[in-house]
Amino acid sequence: MISVDEARDRILAALRPLPAETVGLSAGWNRVTAAPVAARLTQPPADVSAMDGYALRAADGGLGATLRVIGAAPAGHPFGGRVGAGETVRLFTGSVVPEGADAILLQEDATRDGDRVSVNEAVVAGRHIRRAGQDFSAGDIVVPAGRRLTARDIGLAAAANHPWLVVHRRARIAILATGDEISLPGEPIPPGGIVSSNSHALAALVRALGGEPVVLPVARDDEATIAATADQIHGMDMLVTTGGASVGDHDLVIKALRARGMTLDFWQIAMRPGKPLLFGQLGATPVLGLPGNPVSALVCAILFLLPAMARLGGLPAAAPPSMPAILGAALKANDHRADHLRATVSSDSQGRLVATPFPVQDSAMLRRLALADALILRAPHAPALPEGAEIRVIRLDSLGL
Structure with missing residues (x-):
């Protein structure tokens, strides 16, 4: 028997990140970037006001000063002229600060009468102005490669003007439960039978890890039936089996898959729960054989399938954090x-x-x-x-x- 760490290392050594594909921005959540996302523009693209108020020269914004309003610049409609001495332009949050202005008089600190505005609180140069590029500049890497995309990342990529994202393909994981005693939930349970939980739990785990589970029909305790699995896994990135890998007369997974060309890397680990765990290669498809007991299967999936899917997905692959x-x-x-x-x-x-x-x-x-x-x-x-x-x-x- 080998150790848990050695088993994990040998599994990960056999795996490589999956190829990249391009998806729409709206489909990017929970995917892993295969290339960095660089900003395609500068944000904000110009100096903009952070508040509703008036743009003016700081030199003209002393307490009690009166200025002449020469125009307005709602967000999306920049003022085309220049702010001179004794002048001001009405602004709103997000408005471009007009040329010549270097300060913002807050709306609540001003009194307006027609085209005249009185300063009730002295302004400070630069205050309440968001400078061009304050968030990011064109060419900046805003999302690195190898990151699982959150809703915040999606928003950032959108702000950086990316309608498409390059991500690793989702891992397609085939899941095969074995055993004459297994019935699916809701089916009649024969004498001595049990309800299968492993396939459903593992499929949920694969989805949680960003993969695509493909649950195969239950394979009975028959070598030919289990061996026929090899014909159902074309295009899969991994085959995960449960049960049939121990030392009983009906534990046939190793023998059946070897007959179809599987090379066995290791079998049995010095761990509890989960001693009868195997790893091998069936053609181009890695095979991870989990125990049949449901707790053993899930604990082994946490210890081995989780880092394996991280490696396939382009993420750092290691033991689950403790x-x-x-x-x-x-x-x-x-x-x-x-x-x-x-x-x-x-x-x-x-x-x-x-x-x-x-x-x-x-x-x-x-x-x-x-x-x-x-x-x-x-x-x-x-x-x-x-x-x-x-x-x-x-x-x-x-x-x-």
């Missing part, structure tokens, strides 16, 4: 496998993060995983720990999963 916490209940010494304990999270009186593991950690207890806020990380052969000990956790809620 953070320090305080242990909320004592733990026994660990064995030779890295452990990932499902836990709830709270804060103590000092504001420290407290992670309390569920007392039962069975890998079939999906409800516990759904209620968990974090995974407590325990290294192989970790010693017993008392309540209050320092630990590290992966916050599930911070992953958006």
